[in-house]
Amino acid sequence: xxxxxxxxxxxxxxxxxxxxxxxxxxxxxxxxxxxxxxxxxxxxxxxxxxxxxxxxxxxxxxxxxxxxxxxxxxxxxxxxxxxxxxxxxxxxxxxxxxxxxxxxxxxxxxxxxxxxxxxxxxxxxxxxxxxxxxxxxxxxxxxxxxxxxxxxxxxxxxxxxxxxxxxxxxxxxxxxxxxxxxxxxxxxxxxxxxxxxxxxxxxxxxxxxxxxxxxxxxxxxxxxxxxxxxxxxxxxxxxxxxxxxxxxxxxxxxxxxxxxxxxxxxxxxxxxxxxxxxxxxxxxxxxxxxxxxxxxxxxxxxxxxxxxxxxxxxxxxxxxxxxxxxxxxxxxxxxxxxxxxxxxxxxxxxxxxxxxxxxxxxxxxxxxx
Amino acid sequence: xxxxxxxxxxxxxxxxxxxxxxxxxxxxxxxxxxxxxxxxxxxxxxxxxxxxxxxxxxxxxxxxxxxxxxxxxxxxxxxxxxxxxxxxxxxxxxxxxxxxxxxxxxxxxxxxxxxxxxxxxxxxx
Numbered sequence: 001x002x003x004x005x006x007x008x009x010x011x012x013x014x015x016x017x018x019x020x021x022x023x024x025x026x027x028x029x030x031x032x033x034x035x036x037x038x039x040x041x042x043x044x045x046x047x048x049x050x051x052x053x054x055x056x057x058x059x060x061x062x063x064x065x066x067x068x069x070x071x072x073x074x075x076x077x078x079x080x081x082x083x084x085x086x087x088x089x090x091x092x093x094x095x096x097x098x099x100x101x102x103x104x105x106x107x108x109x110x111x112x113x114x115x116x117x118x119x120x121x122x123x124x125x126x127x128x129x130x131x132x133x134x135x136x137x138x139x140x141x142x143x144x145x146x147x148x149x150x151x152x153x154x155x156x157x158x159x160x161x162x163x164x165x166x167x168x169x170x171x172x173x174x175x176x177x178x179x180x181x182x183x184x185x186x187x188x189x190x191x192x193x194x195x196x197x198x199x200x201x202x203x204x205x206x207x208x209x210x211x212x213x214x215x216x217x218x219x220x221x222x223x224x225x226x227x228x229x230x231x232x233x234x235x236x237x238x239x240x241x242x243x244x245x246x247x248x249x250x251x252x253x254x255x256x257x258x259x260x261x262x263x264x265x266x267x268x269x270x271x272x273x274x275x276x277x278x279x280x281x282x283x284x285x286x287x288x289x290x291x292x293x294x295x296x297x298x299x300x301x302x303x304x305x306x307x308x309x310x311x312x313x314x315x316x317x318x319x320x321x322x323x324x325x326x327x328x329x330x331x332x333x334x335x336x337x338x339x340x341x342x343x344x345x346x347x348x349x350x351x352x353x354x355x356x357x358x359x360x361x362x363x364x365x366x367x368x369x
Numbered sequence: 370x371x372x373x374x375x376x377x378x379x380x381x382x383x384x385x386x387x388x389x390x391x392x393x394x395x396x397x398x399x400x401x402x403x404x405x406x407x408x409x410x411x412x413x414x415x416x417x418x419x420x421x422x423x424x425x426x427x428x429x430x431x432x433x434x435x436x437x438x439x440x441x442x443x444x445x446x447x448x449x450x451x452x453x454x455x456x457x458x459x460x461x462x463x464x465x466x467x468x469x470x471x472x473x474x475x476x477x478x479x480x481x482x483x484x485x486x487x488x489x490x491x492x493x494x
Contacts, residue, residue, distance in 0.1 A: 009371075011435065036429070041403050042402055042427070042428040042429060043402070043403035043405070043428055046428070129383045166485050204489060228402075228428065229428075231429075232428055296425050297406070298405070298406050299430065300430075319429070320405040320406065320426070320427075320428045322405075322428065325407075349408075349424065
């Protein structure tokens with residue numbers, strides 16, 4: 001969203017030096033210097049998360065709070081179509097920040113906590129999001145936390161390993177959070193993630209984060225994982241990456257994310273862009289986000305999609321899926337070509353390559369419900 | 370076996386008679402990471418020195434492989450197409466990309482020696 005943020009790449013998370021010491025290859029991402037991979041490389045890191053457990057520094061993401069009671073935070077529903085009254089205490093929900101054209105300004109996770117809401121925002125969008133939120137919420141009741149780090153712990157062994165360090169996290173069910181203690185200090189942990197694996201996101205003070213990661217890494221089953229593998233993991237899981245699969249011009253209907261908008265909000269049509277969204281829910285949108293499985297050739301973001309001679313769409317994320325052991329992609333195609341199994345062609349380096357619409361995820365999730 | 374010569378775009382060339390074998394350097398594979406896809410030129414295809422000749426893809430990105438010398442393709446390495454990880458395992462041996470019948474063997478002399486290439490990599494790290 002915020003294009004400027006891409007250019008200023010001098011921000012560092014509290015773990016910057018830690019990443020360097022661990023051999024992290026640092027690259028500019030959303031204004032930050034972030035590790036794209038460690039010496040093991042993306043492939044091994046990806047497979048490690050699928051088989052054991054990986055930890056990711058995602059502290060570049062925005063951690064935002066709205067303090068107060070329902071009266072203070074309910075106006076958020078004008079721009080974030082989520083039924084906040086029905087959201088249970090400690091429950092998290094994936095949803096979107098809408099704009100007036102029915103487009104998506106960001107995708108985000110909202111958690112209801114004692115004393116308000118916690119919201120996790122995409123790094124590149126966070127300052128813009130905060131401005132947008134301040135249009136409906138009194139800024140004195142909000143805070144963007146730059147004193148907090150965010151660590152994702154993902155993989156089939158995540159629960160076993162984190163529960164040894166912080167007893168009780170195993171009791172959390174998927175998309176729920178709670179306050180815990182680490183070293184006598186509060187940490188907020190949700191059972192969530194963006195890899196298609198079971199796992200947690202731990203919001204922890206910057207002063208404790210290195211120690212926390214070091215203790216986890218003492219276990220040989222735990223590896224640090226970079227943003228490269230995070231990208232291939234989320235793509236295999238069929239999850240969207242904002243700025244690629246979603247942008248200000250794509251609507252939740254086109255993005256196949258109407259499930260991320262609460263039923264009540266859709267029925268009442270009381271959020272920004274609701275008219276466009278509801279019209280598309282009723283009559284359909286002209287294009288739709290789908291999973292695409294190329295037969296052989298890797299198709300990257302920007303590859304054109306054809307049906308015969310007709311250009312029918314574009315790839316928005318694409319690469320090699322290490323667990324699928326083949327190319328995977330997602331993109332937008334005209335609605336009439338969005339059925340599972342529809343045969344398509346992708347243009348890569350000037351040549352056409354066959355592919356099929358594929359019902360995502362490419363890799364089956366193992367979330368704990 | 371002739372001495373390998375190196376290009377600034379991280380390809381190597383080994384000339385035997387008028388046939389040059391081309392591949393990418395160990396340094397290039399280390400930068401790319403795990404190679405998951407390769408595309409090699411068809412036999413009979415010809416290109417100028419520096420022309421796009423093949424493609425190598427890691428999990429993260431696709432890169433072009435250029436031919437440091439002009440010529441016509443006599444053979445491509447199908448083994449790296451069926452098993453792209455061969456390029457990581459043995460970049461300057463079994464992980465070669467293609468062979469060309471060179472049109473001007475003198476072009477090889479313009480490329481760097483191993484020592485010069487290592488220096489070039491260090492200076493541009």
